[in-house]
Amino acid sequence: MNMLIAFTVGVLFATGVFCLLRRCLMRLIIGLVLLGQAANLLVFSAGGVKTGVPSLIPEGSMTPPPGAADPLPQALVLTAIVIGFGLTVFAITLIHRARATSGNDDVDAFNETDRL
Amino acid sequence: MPTELLQQAAADNHWAAIGPELMVGCLALLLLVLEIVLPKARHEIIPSVAVVGLLGIITGFVINYHTAFVGQTTFNGLLRHSGTGQFLRLFFLLAATGVSVLGIVALKRQKMPKVEFFAITLVVSGAMMLLAQANNFVMLFVALETVTVGFYILVSYTRTNPLSLEAGLKYLIMGALSSGILLFGIALLYGVAGNPALTAASADSMNFDALRVFLYANPDNIIAAVGIVLVLSGVAFKVGAVPFQIWIPDVYQGAPTPVTAFLAIASKAAGFAILLTLVTVFDGYQSLVVGVLTVMAIATILFGNLAALTQHNVKRLIGLSGVSHAGYLLVGVIAAIHVPFAVGAICFYLFAYLLGSLAVFGVMTHVSGDDDADQDMDHYADLAKTHPFLGVVLAVGLGSLAGIPPLAGFMGKLLVFLAAFEAGLYALLGVAILGVVISIYYYFGWIKAAFFPQWRPPVFEGDDPLPEPPRQVVSTPAGILLATAALASVLLGFYQGPLGAWLGLG
């Protein structure tokens, strides 16, 4: 199972990076999202995964049931998902503006920096 | 009800310890509220509120400088309060003040919403202050993200200008990638340091203290090594070290000038604050860290200086020269592993850099037209003649950045180099000195543009005269800022006073 998860993370990273290397604006966003998901999956599984019970404390008990999933990475991932969402939304609006300004969908249309 | 337990849990949350940050946050909120409450005609005063509020916070902070929290950790080990951290907090407050004043000058010309700029600047500097004291990867990541997201918005602030949008886009994409890399590194470190099969594994492996102990006990762990390399790469992006400097010129050029100043001064300092913390955490992997940083420092110094040599746009020039400054500071960071006073030297360097940059960026804000990204060297022709004040401030600022004795920048360089010398980093020193030599060329090229009379083609009757380079009238607050920065740059070269004592240099 580990290997499969690891492979999935690898594919997500590879496709994410590939998208970020494109010139098409929308592909950039897709790349960002894929990369974010890859990172989340990685953090989530960095300590090893097991088909587990959620980290909920049953009624009448003081601790979660034995074998429950590790809650700390989950907390971090939750933070990361939310931040990532904020980022994505901002990216979408930015790209929307960019497209409206340049009139097309090519990043290299935005290359007016000094050419020496 | 076991209230003692609750109290105990809450007791470690010393909110007073992050009082300044909270106040900065509240100030930001106040600005947003004022924007809603005040009629549009009175919005003019909001920026002033930001500056005055910041000055108030700075005053309070200086009075309470030696707070009881120094040397402690709070918030369950999320934060550690140290002397260096205190200095950096002050540094970020000052940077925010300077940038806000520049913002007032620059935004006046653009028909831009004004309030968000100041609010975001405040929040970002508050996050930087936390960053400087982070003692836990979670804290570090969240604070860093706050800073980064804030900058995404600030960089693309001039929304109708394609260059600003381009800068925002580039910063966003590359920033996200670097955040990803950083997060990846953190995850690896967290995973490996929490592994009970290894000695000194910790339950709370995001905590720097626990991590340090773990790394000492396991000096040859591949995962940890990769994690460290990835985290360093992520931070290298923030400080603009080669090869992660790549975003700098384009983003610096496109961003509004005050934002560029903020990036150059505070964002870089924040990166170094993290780096200074991390080198102590990664002490068990010293040879690895030193190896990576050494290669980066050499490449950064050489690339930054050589690339700056070719620039005509002063924003790109200052960005690339900033890259080389990051290189010198990296030398200091490497020295700090062995020589304790190098930390103070870096702080002094940063402070001198703050003053010099504020002076230069201050002049740049005044020598720019409506298109903020079009800042050609030619605009500086005869500046010293038409605006002697701006000319002198520019010369002092650039001189300090170039490290001309006896200005503050020279002292900073000398201190850092001396630390490097004591740490035995001769090869790095050689490269650094070579870099300084190259930098004389472009810094003085700029001064030359401003000070030496310029040849102009004669204007014949009927011809349109050449357009006058854009220059703005210096307002009182901006004048005070510029004069203070220039004077302090001169004074600090001669007399370090309490600052030197704080940094353990005196």
Add this chain to the structure above:
Amino acid sequence: MTLFWPVLLIAFASLLAAFVRLPGQWKALWAVFPGAAFAWVVLSWPAVVGEGELMASIAWFEQLGATVDLRLDAYGGLMAGLVTGVGTLIIVYAAGYMEGQPGGSRLISMLLIFMAAMLGIVIADNLVLLFVFWELTSITSYLLVGFNHEKEDARKKALQALLVTGTGGLALLAGMVLLALEAGSWQISEILQRGDLVTASPYLPGIIVLILLGAFTKSAQFPFHFWLPNAMAAPTPVSAFLHSATMVKAGVFILGRFSPIFNGSEWWHGPVVVAGLVTLLVGAILGLFQTDLKKILAYTTLAVLGMLTMLIGFGSDLALKSMLVFLIGHALYKAALFMVAGGIDHGTGTRDVWKLGGLSAVMPFTMVAGALAAFSKAGFPPFLGFIGKEYVYKTGTSLDTLAPIFTGAMLLGNMLIFALALKVGWYPFWSKGKEAMLEGHPHEGGWMMWLPPLVLAVLGLVFGFIPVWTGDTLVLPALSEITGKSMHEHLALWHGITLPLILSLVTFVGGVLFYRAREFFWRKHDRVESSPKVEHAYDRLLVGMVKFAKRQTQAIQGGSLSRYMFIVVGATALLLLWKFVRFDGWPELTWEGRLAPIPVIACIWTMVGAIVAAVAKRRLIALLAMGVVGLGITVLFVNFGAPDLAITQLLVDGLTVVLLLLVIYRLPPIKAEANRWIIRADAALSVFFGMLIAALTLSAMQLHVVERVGETLAQMSYAEAYGRNVVNVILVDFRALDTFGEIIVLAIAAIGVTALLAASKERSSDED
């Protein structure tokens, strides 16, 4: 504390001169300040000679060992006298020179600040302080050389001088830091007493080479000599001050200053003598071909600096004595000659020897000053220049090794200097056949232009007349200082008929011959100028550097985001690969754990979705594929016990897809990328990077973490925070600060989004 006053006084005057604009000739009043400083040097002289030194010190920057230590000894005092004395006359001269031209006050202000820095160099007793003053002279000289020059070329030359001396300055600093650390003190006077520590140091060669680099660049020694003739673009008062009497002497000065320590080291004598010798010959020979009065002077300055350096390199008491006599003599006549050249330029509008001639009738005072200075320079008795020359020959003939060669070089050098002296101080006034010259109505400048050179030239004569006094009061105290022993041998004009005297006679004969052959050399001027020179190597280096910088910047910093990303990702991948190879940490490829159907399907589903999202040609399909990826991950979260994550992920995923749909809906289909090779390279890099990451992830997962902080927090969750959902408790309770930060991030993002949307609304309303 009185030691501080002269420097501060002159610096203050500079500041004042920048703001107070005196009209016309009144500018000469600024000379009062350096004059007072000169008077102070003269008045303190007895005390300096009597007590050996005057010292003053205030604290500055202790971590660096920098205190502001000043020390006036006889050697520094001699230089201080020259700086302030010549400086006073220069200010008067500058006031006359700049009369009727704009920028006079600025020039005088800059000259004064330079003077303060120069004075600082000679009386600084702390290495850091010395360096500070040293660089200040470089920078002020940069500003002075580039003064009022609209020609791009002249400014380039100014920058060239700055780069050369600035680089040397940094080498000097490095050398001085080494020196201070070895000697254990930053104070020069203390270091001089601890010479043994330094000579015993293993770094001695490094210290010497670095300090020599600094001194050689400043004093324009071969192969750094080229900047000096180029610096003649400066206004004449500047050349007269900087390039004869003061700045270029700073290098020689510190060579003399440190010679007590290094005397005896093989690393010292060889390089110093050779550099001096080559500079002497190069300067004198190239000077023959010059047709511009100031250029001629610049090359003779080179020759003299070479001579001085060579003498220091010999290091004997006699050599150092000759050096001092020669140095004083040179400072007096060279500054005078520069001022004369400036006067001629001012009166006739040209400095070209082909045009000049017959000026003795119209410029009598200048003529007298020129003749006196030229005679001193040529070495006629009883001028000071003659005594200097005698001592030089005395040194040369008494050398232990290679005496004939060095004496021969000195002889040749002196002959040429003789010829060059007459070309500047004699030729323009007395040569015949230039009647056309007089038609332009050349005229004498005001008294301010001829009196200063006259004073200096007459002093050269007076000092020569009273050699015993000159020797006892000026030369011997300074000599005692740099040799470290008390010297008593008087200076004399007449030594009887000796070998040096005969050599002097030969010099006259040779010099006259060279003078008569002048036109032969002048005609070759253009050819010599265009021949390859060291300067060209420097230029090529600079041009090459700029070209290289441009190429690298264009290649790396071209502006294309895709290219940037490629570089960053590639660099990271290489870094990772390096780590893997070094630690040999490849994970084991084993199928661990049970393969449950649900996660397997979810994983495959996710991977397929990702690949489709990356390559799909149609926007909508790519977008939906991205949503599919989110779903797959949601399933994984559920399966591995994280329902909160799953819910959040689902929500975020859905919202993102919807938003993107709204925004992108109207766009045309994705264009194909221009270049197939780019796509292939990108794909290769992505796959490579993905594989590295997969390997890493696998390594991390094979660690089998069982128990960690989560457990502790989970135990505390209900007990302390009364929450049953541990993840929630962590977020809102134990890590409240993080969550607070997270909220702030969201808030900022929201502000950004609204701002951007507001902008587009403004824009569309503009368009309406």
